Amino acid sequence: MANLFKRISDVLTANLNDMVDRVEDPERMIKQLIREMEENVNSAREGVIDAVASEKQLARELDNQRRQSEEWHHRARRALETGNETLAREALLRKKEHDGIVANLQASWESSRRTSERLKAQLRALETKLEEARLKKGSLVARQRAAQAHEQMNRVNDHFQSGLDLNNSFGRMADKVGEMEARMEARAELYGEFSQVEREFLKMEVDIEIEAELATLKQDIRKA
Numbered sequence: 001m002a003n004l005f006k007r008i009s010d011v012l013t014a015n016l017n018d019m020v021d022r023v024e025d026p027e028r029m030i031k032q033l034i035r036e037m038e039e040n041v042n043s044a045r046e047g048v049i050d051a052v053a054s055e056k057q058l059a060r061e062l063d064n065q066r067r068q069s070e071e072w073h074h075r076a077r078r079a080l081e082t083g084n085e086t087l088a089r090e091a092l093l094r095k096k097e098h099d100g101i102v103a104n105l106q107a108s109w110e111s112s113r114r115t116s117e118r119l120k121a122q123l124r125a126l127e128t129k130l131e132e133a134r135l136k137k138g139s140l141v142a143r144q145r146a147a148q149a150h151e152q153m154n155r156v157n158d159h160f161q162s163g164l165d166l167n168n169s170f171g172r173m174a175d176k177v178g179e180m181e182a183r184m185e186a187r188a189e190l191y192g193e194f195s196q197v198e199r200e201f202l203k204m205e206v207d208i209e210i211e212a213e214l215a216t217l218k219q220d221i222r223k224a
Helices: 002-012 015-023 028-079 085-223
Strands: none
Touching: 028 085
């Protein structure tokens, strides 16, 4: 029984925080641990019930032997009152036998009573620890859920930040495209200016050729 209580006490006094750190699903683990604690406490409670029952049985037998001793004492007295010493001696002998049993039972009952009281005190302590574990369970589960919510929020923030980074990238890309468009427009304008100059030179060259041909034609006419 002592080993049982020590084992249960070790389980109930275990550091739940350290145990939770070693599992992937703390809430499930805590619930399982509480169930094991409850089963162990129930086993301890049954042990205490057995010890108390044994104590009560010893107490009843002790009372019975005391009554038997008193009864044989009264019989010995009645035998003497009637002058029958032989019968009185026999009654006293039987009384002495019961007195010896009473002495043995008294020691056993006192030891059993002390054991029962000690086990009941230990059981109350275990039940208190179990209740503390249940309260700690609620706290740890709440902390776990808060941590999960915080982790989820961090993931959302990471995604949001990624979105911002992507948006910034789009902005930079838009700026780059705008720059490219501006360069293209500038190039087009510049090329357009070059084309106009070329057209003017072509017109000038055509005019020169026409004037030259006109001059040649005039000379031919004068020669004729």
